[in-house]
Amino acid sequence: MSTSNTTTTATSAKSSAATSSKVRTFVITFAVVGVLLYCVCLFLNLPTFTYHPAVNRIELGWGPARSGEGPAMYWYGWTATTLIVSTIVGFLATLLPENVGKKIPLILVWLLPIIAIPYLIWDLRQWWFHP
């Protein structure tokens, strides 16, 4: 009896999460803000932290590669910035009235990643046109 109740509760919790309007608002906002923010992080160079792998050192924010300390890695920081801010914005979006959340155009979820690709290629032009 107890096992059956637990299973039923878990199943209904799962199905309500998958159809909830708050979850819908969160995932759509997360995707839209995430793609945009990742491109902004690249453009403005906004990592949450910089990792120096040769000396195993983490530096908050952007930090330059220093002589004798090997290269600096920013990708972890860009991804962390994107995930943290997108999660916060996604959560804040769920606090809005349901009709406001539903106004976020669904098309942005798949159009922005497609538009982001040419931008990412352009952002790497230093490698394509390196003499």
Add this chain to the structure above:
Amino acid sequence: MDIISVPTFWTIWLLFHLIVSVGLLGALTHQAVAVMVPVRKMAGPGGFVTRFRAVPAPGYAAAVCVMWVITFILGSYIYIKYRTYIRIPIEQAGYWKTQGFFDFKEHVASIGLVLLPAYWFFWKNAQDPEYDTARKVLTVFLCVACWFLFIVGHVLNNTRGFA
């Protein structure tokens, strides 16, 4: 501590990364084909292509999300070694476009990561026609992205692998 050599240690992690990515590639390819050319009805047993696209696509969504995250974490871990022991010689040898493709790979992997919650949600609501277009395009996008990540990773490993 010296049970295995340092190159062997990193090669083992690289292989884990490869194995999970192969599973991800298979799942996403099945799902993308199923969504692009769905089987309307099967009159008979069907050929290889029909069976390939006749998979229960919604059932792949959670597995794809989990495998993308695991592959992403494993890739992030071995990236530390790549940055110091592989990328520097690649730059010294002047393989600039190879380097550009790796940087593009890391960007595509991150973009894919932020799309996963929406992808999961659209597949969990596969009966809702409102999400049809978004679900199809996101699935195909992730599938193409996964193939790109896989091929670039494979070529880079051939350029200068861990072993």
